[in-house]
Amino acid sequence: MASMLIICCIKGNSYPTLFLVAFSSVMIIGDLFKKENQIERFSYPFFLNLALYINLPILFILVFFIVSIFSNSLPDWYLNGFSSILNIDLNVLTQSFSLLDKFSIIFSTSLFIGSLGIVTAHELTHRKKNKFDMFIGNCLLSFSWDCNFAVEHVYGHHKNVCLDIDPASAKRGENIYSFILKAILHEQISGWNIELLRLKRKNIGLVSLKNKMIIGYLRSTFLTIFVFVFSGYVGTLIFLLCAFISKLLLEAINYIEHFGLIREEGKPVRMRHSWNSNHFFSSIYLYNVTRHSDHHRNSNLKYWELKPVDKDAPMLPYGYLTMLYFVLFVPFVYKLIMNKELQNWDINYASDVEKNLLITKL
Numbered sequence: 001m002a003s004m005l006i007i008c009c010i011k012g013n014s015y016p017t018l019f020l021v022a023f024s025s026v027m028i029i030g031d032l033f034k035k036e037n038q039i040e041r042f043s044y045p046f047f048l049n050l051a052l053y054i055n056l057p058i059l060f061i062l063v064f065f066i067v068s069i070f071s072n073s074l075p076d077w078y079l080n081g082f083s084s085i086l087n088i089d090l091n092v093l094t095q096s097f098s099l100l101d102k103f104s105i106i107f108s109t110s111l112f113i114g115s116l117g118i119v120t121a122h123e124l125t126h127r128k129k130n131k132f133d134m135f136i137g138n139c140l141l142s143f144s145w146d147c148n149f150a151v152e153h154v155y156g157h158h159k160n161v162c163l164d165i166d167p168a169s170a171k172r173g174e175n176i177y178s179f180i181l182k183a184i185l186h187e188q189i190s191g192w193n194i195e196l197l198r199l200k201r202k203n204i205g206l207v208s209l210k211n212k213m214i215i216g217y218l219r220s221t222f223l224t225i226f227v228f229v230f231s232g233y234v235g236t237l238i239f240l241l242c243a244f245i246s247k248l249l250l251e252a253i254n255y256i257e258h259f260g261l262i263r264e265e266g267k268p269v270r271m272r273h274s275w276n277s278n279h280f281f282s283s284i285y286l287y288n289v290t291r292h293s294d295h296h297r298n299s300n301l302k303y304w305e306l307k308p309v310d311k312d313a314p315m316l317p318y319g320y321l322t323m324l325y326f327v328l329f330v331p332f333v334y335k336l337i338m339n340k341e342l343q344n345w346d347i348n349y350a351s352d353v354e355k356n357l358l359i360t361k362l
Helices: 001-013 013-032 045-054 055-070 076-085 090-095 099-124 131-144 150-161 176-201 214-258 278-287 290-299 320-329 329-347 352-361
Strands: none
Touching: 001 055, 001 099, 013 278, 013 290, 013 320, 045 055, 045 099, 045 131, 055 090, 055 099, 055 131, 055 214, 076 290, 090 176, 099 131, 099 214, 131 150, 131 214, 131 290, 150 176, 150 214, 176 214, 214 320, 320 329
């Protein structure tokens, strides 16, 4: 899909906007008609892992191509390469884009930083004992300036999911936009606290190259400097904008995945504490992060090992991209849809203690 975005951008005119419309339509309509109901068996995990690792060079190429579209200070070798190899004048190509096209390019790129970068990193940074996977995952997170995700999500969110102290679990009736802002702030605080405690246990000081947060932000800083050297101020601002939007999209997904669900403190995380999705197109595109209930039941499972459950977990009525667009652009529609689902959760999934907790919170 990332290659299709690049091709559409190269064609110029309105093609980037057509790409965003077509991509969204395929995902939304595809999820309406195709669902999965069984776990697939695979004999060659090497290729399944390769599908994750290859996202790093793909994302690198995509981001540097996109910033080149907006930059007015590109190196001569790059401009000459486009002209001699592709017979394209990049300056003329850039001028062919309308304001809507530019919005489509930025939004599509942000979606891909989220899917190729953050979602893939989500899978890899859960593999805590595999140094190579952790390295690739953290490199992918550098594109969204979100190294904290590898700390807070893995060691904080999975422990505190559906509790009041979890910044990534949305409460009933909570405004999506205020949730996003609070989540970004409180996740940072939580991530730093988790890392500081880890360093303290090992008798390591805060300012250290063993501090995962510092190393993570250094990765993002070096990447941003690289973008600046390549594309100048404008290209760098576009990169940072895409990184920021991808972070907003991540928090919107966090909002969706546990919206309104409650867990008794001290009790284990069950399948009922995450909204699950068996929508096929979303699952393929997002490496089965849609099978969120099984992921929270056992975060050590690889993405191809997660089960598409339905009986033991509450289900999202639509695919991930549909729910994302609802919650971001028409949040009142999202709440109307989910209020019905929450009533079902209260009756058929919540434990007696959780039902009592609901009464105290309402």
